[in-house]
Amino acid sequence: MKVRDGFSDANPARFRYNEFRMSGGTNKAIQLSNDQEGDGPVRSTDADAQLVAAAQAGDLPAFEALVGRHEKRIVNIAYRITGDYDDACEVAQDAFVSAFRNLKKFRGDARFSTWLTSIVINQARNRLKQVRTRRSREPVSLDDPIATEDGAMMPDPPSSSPSALERMEQRDMQRAVQDCISGLEAEFREALVLRDVQGYAYDEIGKVLKVREGTVKSRLFRAREAMKDCLKKLRGTL
């Protein structure tokens, strides 16, 4: 069954943290019982708040526990936005390091999970820009460059021929959906991933993306319409 919240019980970092506490950790006792965790990304706010407070005081195991609680969700958000697993892992690392660096600035106005999500969205955006820049600087095919008469290399951009579409049709639906998500503009992609993949509420998406709720609805409508058109184009039918 799909775990949509990223807070699975089999969380080694949390167990390590509890062991640390039981073995005489010097900090105040922090209870991380499963009872405190509700549903969705909103859950475990109390436990997060306590861990964040401990981490802000320099308690690295507390931060490690936070990493353990959120890393799967963060990797998944990054993966759906970048469309590449390795990039997603890099983005997740950068996001957590950035979160640690700016942890003192976190005042608890928003939930830690919301704050962390906004960081990973920014990191993913930056990564996409880098990838786009890299691709724009490499317009020629590296494996089989074709020299023109004047000696310049002939551009070999990604093909959009029907055969490519046929290959796409052979892929499974998962791949097609991910391709369609990757084809969306960044603002629509972020709204779609947060709402339809991660299950965030509209107001929380507004906080993460720093836009009004009306804007979130509008972006979501356009993202879903674009996804529908894309899937129909790739699969022929829904």
Added chain:
Amino acid sequence: MSAMTHDDIRHKLSEYLDNAVTAEEMTAIGDHLASCTDCSDALDELRKTLAHVQSLEEVESPPWLTQKIMARVREEAEQKKSLFQRIFYPLAVKLPLQTVAVLFLVVTAYYVYQSMDRTMPYREAPKEYMQQEPLPAPRTEEEIGADKPADRSSAPPQTPEYKSLDMKYAYEPPPPPAPAEEAPSAAAPGRVMKREAEPEARVEGYAAAAKAPAPVAEEETH
């Protein structure tokens, strides 16, 4: 609320699926869907699209990710700590060292200032003396032979400008002019005034030098 048009409802279908519309809108959209096949088909497609998106499986994070993140975090924490230590730690050692250094600088500066104060007038006076008091030309042998101790005592006094350097003589009237001594003749060849004669006067102090006989050129003895 005004009645929703077909386009309005078409744009609200996304929110309708999320139950993010008001009760009034919900009723209006439901009524419209019952009569508009375009909108009901669109809603059906939208529902299927959402089902596909929501069916995306979650990926597992790599097992090394936490360790890698924490390694970078620890590195970050160490950097922060070392910067803090460089500036503030250990205060127990740095503060006394800095205090001693500051005291040393203050004491040194004070003594340098004091010694400058003492040496300043003496450093300036000889220059003035050398410039304003032309050295007498070397005397001939006859003049030396005819020179008597009485003559030495009646040597011309120093100029008032020179005396004014010493406060003791600052307001003293100038002494009566001594009998003019015979002007020394032009410098004879082979006779050079010895500069070593001057330090005597300097050692005794320029105050005393005012009443001292005029410098006498000694004959070179070789």
